[in-house]
Amino acid sequence: MALILPDALDAALLGPEAARVGAVLVIDLEALVANWRAIAARVAPAECAAVVKADGYGLGAVPVATALWRAGARSFFVADIEAGVRLREALPEARIIVLHGTPAGTEKELATERLVPVINTLGELERWRATGRQRDQALPAFLHLDTGMNRLGMDGGETERLIADAPRHLDGIALQGWMSHLACADHPDNPMTGDQLRRFRFLLARLPKAPASLANSGGIFHGADYHFDLVRPGIALYGPNPAPWMANPMRPVIRLLGRILQVRDVPAGASVGYDATHRLAAPAKVAALGLGYADGYPWSGAGKGHVMIGGHRAPIIARISMDLVTADVSDVPEPLLGIGGWAEVIGPSRDVDQAAADAQTIGYEILTRLGRRYHRLYLDKD
């Protein structure tokens, strides 16, 4: 289904649910699948996983992963066990990899749910092996080697101890792969990216052979050297630009539409919104739209950017309220300003990256904070 323009969004398509809420989030699963396929083709023969942590970057881990599974994705990364168990219900055969490892006491559930932990320390590895021995089973794991980010993964000292006696440390582990993570992949020429690549290769050469994985979305666009055996795109699947040094190669996936709740004429000299921060120099027409910071629209986006109504720009003005955004709709033709109509807040006319820049944040944060109150409409082929 093609993306629908807000002025053509009809009530029948949105359904009665949409009439009951202030904003609608349209999630184009076909575009998401196209983005995954484009990356899978770019990295082949490496495997293209999908990172669906934070509830699929705010878009719904289950619908997102289910659509990608149908398209051929087989490996999915989540942050914690809770998310892994929920995804396991939907995808009984998928490889579900848990980035936060094996917090003590969770080993049994990880094993029972057939989740694959990413192990970050030798202590964790030891406990995971013990769980395997108790169950008389070689348990699967990725091993995370830190190559300079100093966040998660085995540090230099632990990695050397691992290398010194790898057969013993790995005994009883069904090793799925070596993993590391890039700190600066969305910058075109930060030397750290190449340093991490060289460090990763240096470590791999001294460790038992297993599939290797280094690249997140940005890393994938640094070229084939970064692809190894498995890539881990997250953000690129959801539409923002994974490689800000070039034109965005991904298709937009979301459209956020705010309902026009009221339109008023405001005289010159009057103010709009909390704290009266926005004072009108000239008479204007002001619309109140049905979403706010409680829906994840950033408070820091006050007076920044615009919404689109039927192809016409309407600047966002004044403070962002809990449940409302106000826009100056003076330049929007009257017939488009019907109460109950829709303004595009995020979409092809103002993408996630732009909305993020307007509010001095990043696209990741805009997506993962998308509100729970929105009526969510998933567009799919079927």
Ligand SMILES: *Cc1c(COP(=O)(O)O)cnc(C)c1O
């Ligand atoms: C979040 C994450 C990814 C995906 O990163 P994107 O920049 O969203 O592609 C990949 N690997 C690890 C370890 C992560 O934490």
